[in-house]
Amino acid sequence: MTRAFRFLIPALLLCAAGLGADPIPVKVAVVVTFEVGADRGDRPGEFQFWVEREDWTQKIDVPGVDHPVLTDGNGTIGVVSGATVRASNQIMALVMSGKFDFSRTYWVVNGIAGVNPAVASIGSAAWAHYVVDGDVAYEIDSREADPSWPYAIIPIGSKVPNQKPTYEGWEPATMAYPLNPALVAWAYGLTKDTQIPDSDAMKAYRALYEGFPNAQKPPFVLYGETFGSCRYWHGKALTQWASDWTRLWTDGKGEFAMSDMEDQGIAAALSRLSKMGRVDFQRVLFLRTASNYCMQAPKQDVNKSLHSEYAGYIPALEAAYRVGSRVTHELAAHWGEYRDKSPGPD
Numbered sequence: 001m002t003r004a005f006r007f008l009i010p011a012l013l014l015c016a017a018g019l020g021a022d023p024i025p026v027k028v029a030v031v032v033t034f035e036v037g038a039d040r041g042d043r044p045g046e047f048q049f050w051v052e053r054e055d056w057t058q059k060i061d062v063p064g065v066d067h068p069v070l071t072d073g074n075g076t077i078g079v080v081s082g083a084t085v086r087a088s089n090q091i092m093a094l095v096m097s098g099k100f101d102f103s104r105t106y107w108v109v110n111g112i113a114g115v116n117p118a119v120a121s122i123g124s125a126a127w128a129h130y131v132v133d134g135d136v137a138y139e140i141d142s143r144e145a146d147p148s149w150p151y152a153i154i155p156i157g158s159k160v161p162n163q164k165p166t167y168e169g170w171e172p173a174t175m176a177y178p179l180n181p182a183l184v185a186w187a188y189g190l191t192k193d194t195q196i197p198d199s200d201a202m203k204a205y206r207a208l209y210e211g212f213p214n215a216q217k218p219p220f221v222l223y224g225e226t227f228g229s230c231r232y233w234h235g236k237a238l239t240q241w242a243s244d245w246t247r248l249w250t251d252g253k254g255e256f257a258m259s260d261m262e263d264q265g266i267a268a269a270l271s272r273l274s275k276m277g278r279v280d281f282q283r284v285l286f287l288r289t290a291s292n293y294c295m296q297a298p299k300q301d302v303n304k305s306l307h308s309e310y311a312g313y314i315p316a317l318e319a320a321y322r323v324g325s326r327v328t329h330e331l332a333a334h335w336g337e338y339r340d341k342s343p344g345p346d
Contacts, residue, residue, distance in 0.1 A: 023101040024060075027075035027335050028328045031091070031109040032320075033083055033262045035067065044314075046111045047080050049321040054078070064093025076332050081266060084230040088265030095269075095278050103277075104339055106331050107284040109266055110324045112316040113226070113258035115290030116239060117212040120257060122205065122293065122312030123196050123219025125323040126226070127188045128286040130254040131177040131267035132246050134229035142237070151241040155248070162244045176225075176249040177267040180282040182344030184223070187285055191326045192221045196319045205311040208297035215293065219315060221323060224257020225250070226288050228264030234306045239295040258288035283342060287324050291316035 032046035039051040047067075050056070056070035056078050067080035079094060081087035095102055115122060138154040145152035149161050157165025165171050196219040209215035227242045239256075246256035263286055274281035291313045296305035310316075331338050 023098060024071075025075060025101045026077055026105040027339075028331050029077050029079060029102070029105050029107050030324065030328055031079045031081050031107060031266065033081050033087060033111045033260075035080055039070075044317055046317060046320065047078065049317055050078055050325075053321065053325070060099060062094055062097045062099055064097070065090050069094070074332070075335065076328060081262060084261050085265055087262040088269045091266055091269040092273070095273050102273075102279045105279060105283060106328075106338070106342075107270065107279070108287065108324050108328055109263065109285065110287040110289070110320045111260065111262070112291040112310075112313065112320065113260045113288040114234070114292050114294030115215075115258055116224075116243065116256050117209050117215035117293050117295060117297075118243075119214055119224055119255060120222055120290060121215050121217045121219055122202055122290045122310075123198065123315040123319055124217075125191075125194070125196065125219070125221045125287060125289045125319045126224035126257040127184050127191075127221070128226040128258070128263075128288070129179055129181060129184055129223060130225045130246070130250050131179070131263045131286055132225055132227045132242075132249055132254065132256070133172070133175045133177075133264040133268070134227050134242065134245060135264060136172055136175065150244075151237045153238075153241050153245075161241070162248055164248060174268075174271065176246075176254065177264075177271055177281075178250075179284060179286065180342065180344070182346070183283065183285060183342050184344075186342075186344035187287075187327050188221065188223060190330060191323045194221055194319075194323045194326065196220070196322065197315050199311070199315065201311045202315060205308075208300060209293070210298055219290070219312075219319060222257065224288075225254040226258045226260060226263045226286050227256050228260050228262060228267075230261055230265075232261060233259070234294060234296075235302045236295045242294070258290065259294045260288060263288070285327065287320065289316040289319040289323070 035045035035047040059068040070078040140152040142152040157167040157170030291310040
């Protein structure tokens, strides 16, 4: 063996290793925010119904992502993002890892949420037109705030609640992330007749919400914005804040439906990655399903409401899978149609 050939062997091996590490093209990325235990067979979190019912048998470890990514080997992956700010960090780590090609990927971000009783009932599933960021604000202890204020949360750069900043440059450039309306309409149209399970416990809990007709309906599929804040908030005053905040930052176009702790971070990450050419934000969907109400019933103590068992927990997990999977299956099964052109009206 010549000296030159001996040096050529390592180079050839490196080349082969590089070829084997080509990014895996992803058709659909299903993103949930938590799993409470094992992926199968115990009390479920948001991931378990997906794992048990899909053919996600292959695991891929990604540095910076706490839970292994699962895949069917045919273009669909399942991801656990983690909660609060961790979700943003892990989505960035996932995409920047280079293990996957997300250039044409559809993202179906889904999970359970607290629902605005003025809009929908527990168990219901809402497709968002906007992801609203509830984290960037001034806050005063409500006991010290002006007693005439409805709540003590103020947009940074403003002097009173529910007023856009009077000083330019204080808020981030985006406080509400608009999603592709054609894609959202397509997803809603495909899933609006999905049957969501009901239960006696849900019916009994819904009955407490006298004067809120939408809160007393059996679970249904709707349009409704997702409002993300790293704090788990609850109550009548803060529900008004979320409603006002949503209208404020969508210029009156959006209606607050679902409260959560991750969507603002996931949307921020995907939006930034889209500007970097790594993903296509026009192919992103957010679906939230209601495990609980985000405020107390009219005759209910707010602290008792906050700590009540989630009557809609399992139905909300079921709804997320039943509604979300109709979209993921359609996209994956007809990839030739959707690879280069998103579904929905032109």
